[in-house]
Amino acid sequence: MGEISSQALEGLRHKIDEVDQELLHLLRRRLDLVADVGAIKHKEGVPIYAPAREASMLAKRRAEAEAMGVPPQLVEDLLRRMMRESYVSEKDVGFKRIATDIGPVVIVGGAGKLGSLFAQLFTLSGYEVRILDKEDWGDAETLCAGAGAVVISVPIALTEAVIARLPPLPPECVLLDLTSVKQAPLAAMLKVHAGPVLGLHPMFGPDVSSLAKQVVVVCHGRQEQSYQWLLEQIRIWGARLHEAPAAEHDQAMQLVQAMRHFTAFVYGVHLKREHADLEQLLQFSSPIYRLELAMVGRLFAQDPALYADIIFAQPDALARARHYLARYQEALAMLERGDKAAFCAEFDEVAHWFGDFAEQFRSESANMLMVANDGRVG
Numbered sequence: 001m002g003e004i005s006s007q008a009l010e011g012l013r014h015k016i017d018e019v020d021q022e023l024l025h026l027l028r029r030r031l032d033l034v035a036d037v038g039a040i041k042h043k044e045g046v047p048i049y050a051p052a053r054e055a056s057m058l059a060k061r062r063a064e065a066e067a068m069g070v071p072p073q074l075v076e077d078l079l080r081r082m083m084r085e086s087y088v089s090e091k092d093v094g095f096k097r098i099a100t101d102i103g104p105v106v107i108v109g110g111a112g113k114l115g116s117l118f119a120q121l122f123t124l125s126g127y128e129v130r131i132l133d134k135e136d137w138g139d140a141e142t143l144c145a146g147a148g149a150v151v152i153s154v155p156i157a158l159t160e161a162v163i164a165r166l167p168p169l170p171p172e173c174v175l176l177d178l179t180s181v182k183q184a185p186l187a188a189m190l191k192v193h194a195g196p197v198l199g200l201h202p203m204f205g206p207d208v209s210s211l212a213k214q215v216v217v218v219c220h221g222r223q224e225q226s227y228q229w230l231l232e233q234i235r236i237w238g239a240r241l242h243e244a245p246a247a248e249h250d251q252a253m254q255l256v257q258a259m260r261h262f263t264a265f266v267y268g269v270h271l272k273r274e275h276a277d278l279e280q281l282l283q284f285s286s287p288i289y290r291l292e293l294a295m296v297g298r299l300f301a302q303d304p305a306l307y308a309d310i311i312f313a314q315p316d317a318l319a320r321a322r323h324y325l326a327r328y329q330e331a332l333a334m335l336e337r338g339d340k341a342a343f344c345a346e347f348d349e350v351a352h353w354f355g356d357f358a359e360q361f362r363s364e365s366a367n368m369l370m371v372a373n374d375g376r377v378g
């Protein structure tokens with residue numbers, strides 16, 4: 001059934017259509033300007049992401065919006081969304097090539113999703129890219145001959161074996177990996193190659209449209225000076241580099257990745273065994289539950305082996321999971337006793353421990369929830 005509308009309403013809607021069309025023309029103009037910015041950045045080697053420019057632009061537009069009676073958050077949301085579009089369009093122009101005098105970049109596992117993304121980024125930056133995938137080991141020596149960098153991008157469980165299988169590399173070649181764990185691959189690379197060695201962990205999946213604002217963890221191996229070009233190249237792609245010792249990285253990942261995925265896995269198992277009707281749950285769901293369900297559900301749209309690798313590769317995964325289970329059991333005991341006071345006391349202690357982060361997370365998530373709700377149809 002069509003929506004009921006009066007003539008007055010129709011007239012106003014017509015005017016709104018005109019305003020939205022004007023907005024379209026303005027967006028087109030902005031996209032054209034951004035394309036010109038992209039061309040200059042490509043030539044001059046300026047990073048895609050310009051945080052200082054973004055901060056000053058947002059502050060000015062917010063103040064102007066306020067003075068005009070336009071909600072500042074509305075303007076900020078629109079600008080952020082437009083800038084996300086800029087990252088993609090500026091990426092497609094290509095990037096300045098930082099190291100002009102190095103040999104080809106060989107990507108071991110370059111036919112995989114993450115490997116393909118890096119192959120694309122190196123190609124967009126003017127490097128010769130060679131792919132060494134499963135079926136190419138017979139040609140490994142030829143492919144690696146004269147290489148300026150060899151990038152290992154294979155499943156975690158295979159990383160060390162693949163590194164051990166590499167042919168001898170040129171002494172100045174940078175050997176690096178993109179694995180989610182860092183200590184074991186770094187040790188393996190340092191063992192087989194006497195030249196520059198670097199461990200990277202891109203903290204994003206292969207489906208990102210650009211590296212702008214993404215984080216890449218850097219674990220130094222050997223001869224840092226010899227791979228500064230590569231770090232600079234990644235900065236130009238838009239990513240933020242976070243340096244950390246490999247052991248510290250692996251420990252943090254245990255909590256950020258392994259535990260997180262493990263609990264999401266258990267929650268998925270629980271929903272299935274309880275015969276949850278997802279269609280029905282979505283009908284009842286608030287934005288936060290929808291988001292939570294999406295975070296759990298997206299796990300099961302991906303490769304089980306990848307998640308098994310991330311969880312099982314952590315040396316102390318079992319001990320940590322046992323600690324988690326013990327905490328769950330403690331909480332369960334409160335529930336059995338009907339001890340609300342104990343629950344609230346523990347809650348307060350955790351809130352105190354979160355400190356200012358609790359409020360920060362509340363306001364950050366409020367915005368995310370609104371965006372999640374915008375995408376809802378019906």
Ligand SMILES: O=C(O)C(=O)C[C@]1(C(=O)O)C=C[C@@H](O)C=C1
Nearest residue numbers: 037048049050051053054083086
């Ligand atoms: O001004 C720039 O450097 C741009 O690339 C343009 C733009 C924008 O869309 O306004 C996009 C990305 C930057 O992080 C900042 C601003």
